[in-house]
Amino acid sequence: MKENELEKQYSPSQWSHRMSTDDVIKAHVAALKSGTEKARAIAQNILDVPYGEEDEEKLDVYMPISSSPDVPLVVYIHGGYWQFLSKEESGFMAVPLAQKGVVVVAVDYSIAPKGNMDLMVSQVRRSLVTIIQQYSHISGLYLCGHSAGAHLAAMVLSTDWSEYSVSPEIKGALLVSGIYNLLPILSTYVNEPLKMTEEVALRNSPSRFVSQLKASTSGCDIIVAVAQNDSPEFRKQSEDYFKSLQAAGLNVTFEDIPYTDHFNIIEQLVDENYYLTQLLLKMMGKS
Numbered sequence: 281m282k283e284n285e286l287e288k289q290y291s292p293s294q295w296s297h298r299m300s301t302d303d304v305i306k307a308h309v310a311a312l313k314s315g316t317e318k319a320r321a322i323a324q325n326i327l328d329v330p331y332g333e334e335d336e337e338k339l340d341v342y343m344p345i346s347s348s349p350d351v352p353l354v355v356y357i358h359g360g361y362w363q364f365l366s367k368e369e370s371g372f373m374a375v376p377l378a379q380k381g382v383v384v385v386a387v388d389y390s391i392a393p394k395g396n397m398d399l400m401v402s403q404v405r406r407s408l409v410t411i412i413q414q415y416s417h418i419s420g421l422y423l424c425g426h427s428a429g430a431h432l433a434a435m436v437l438s439t440d441w442s443e444y445s446v447s448p449e450i451k452g453a454l455l456v457s458g459i460y461n462l463l464p465i466l467s468t469y470v471n472e473p474l475k476m477t478e479e480v481a482l483r484n485s486p487s488r489f490v491s492q493l494k495a496s497t498s499g500c501d502i503i504v505a506v507a508q509n510d511s512p513e514f515r516k517q518s519e520d521y522f523k524s525l526q527a528a529g530l531n532v533t534f535e536d537i538p539y540t541d542h543f544n545i546i547e548q549l550v551d552e553n554y555y556l557t558q559l560l561l562k563m564m565g566k567s
């Protein structure tokens with residue numbers, strides 16, 4: 281593919297059918313931010329819980345409003361090309377989930393240029409260790425990630441936990457519009473702040489760790505979701521990853537979400553009636 285075509289394929293904002301490039305990003309940040317503010321107003325929350333020493337090694341916990349003996353916990357890993365957004369815009373899915381008796385944890389990590397790919401992957405892995413140590417009474421641990429966050433979630437699923445003090449049992453994962461092979465972005469603008477070498481991209485590509493994922497999380501339900509109006513290259517990333525998980529015999533489904541683009545495919549998780557919210561609730565036995 282020509283250089284400029286590849287740049288376009290990896291520019292999600294150029295593929296929205298709803299708004300201009302600038303407007304769709306502005307609207308995205310505004311939607312995530314207002315959803316997070318709403319979640320903070322309705323759910324009891326514990327903000328800035330540290331999981332490490334770095335400033336960004338913190339997470340926000342949104343507690344359920346309704347109490348029940350069966351309390352699943354979902355960890356949300358935000359997107360933004362490993363260089364935008366933070367946990368301050370990442371609590372929105374607690375709006376419907378807190379009502380349904382689910383704990384939502386929004387994880388922060390050190391985005392580029394401060395952080396690099398190896399650090400971000402290590403951070404999200406360590407955040408899970410802290411979460412299961414502090415919330416050992418939960419009924420099930422689930423992961424959800426969007427875009428770059430779906431990449432990080434897939435890297436968490438592919439962790440060799442023998443190098444850690446505990447081994448989290450992840451029951452399910454919702455991977456939304458992710459990137460699972462980092463090689464194609466090496467030559468694009470996305471890599472400017474990341475400064476990945478080929479070696480770094482290889483060791484952080486979930487597409488190369490499917491057998492590790494199978495060894496670590498064989499019983500996990502995985503949903504690979506992609507937007508109808510994601511770019512062809514983004515759609516191919518999800519299709520290829522889904523196919524290799526399926527070929528490895530994993531419990532995986534593919535969801536092509538109609539009438540969505542790279543941004544509103546995740547924004548709508550603020551709504552209880554949205555298809556992906558319902559799928560996530562069903563996965564957690566809460567629908």
Ligand SMILES: N[C@@H](CC(=O)c1ccccc1NC=O)C(=O)O
Nearest residue numbers: 291292293294359360361364427
């Ligand atoms: N250059 C990217 C920017 C981008 O992906 C983005 C920017 C701000 C917040 C989130 C983003 N992406 C996905 O979560 C684009 O074309 O959309």
